[in-house]
Amino acid sequence: QVQLVESGGGLVQAGGSLRLSCAASGRAFSTIAMGWFRQAPGKEREFLASITWSGTNTYYADSVKGRFTISRDNAKNTVILSLQMNSLKPEDTAVYYCAGSSSSRFGGLPRGEQDFDSWGQGTQVTVSS
DSSP states (O other): OEEEEEEEEEEEETOOOOEEEEEEESSSSEEEEEEEEEOOTTTEEEEEEEEEEEEEOOEEEETTTEEEEEEEEEESEEEEEEEEEEOOGGGEEEEEEEHHHHHHSSOOOOOOOOOOOEOOOOEEEEEOO
């Protein structure tokens, strides 16, 4: 059973930091690219960052570049995908999702929602002003 479970969300003041984690199990997540998205109330889901299967290459949306860092740990059977979020702003408030891209096996750096086919249930991040 494919499973992506996010954790680490919560309430933080503007300027603060949070670290999100996503435990990915049930398929060969260690061989595919993964990414983070978010969706604020009343808005479409927004791509944030992606990382290749090996962790060698990353790509960020302009809205989070320089503030967020994506990383992954493939060492164990369950892949751990992380998103370190610094200098948080109220506009970062959203539900955050991790995702996997089976079309990017052993290569590729997907950047669009259509490129991802496995999704977690999301974790809420609220940034107060």
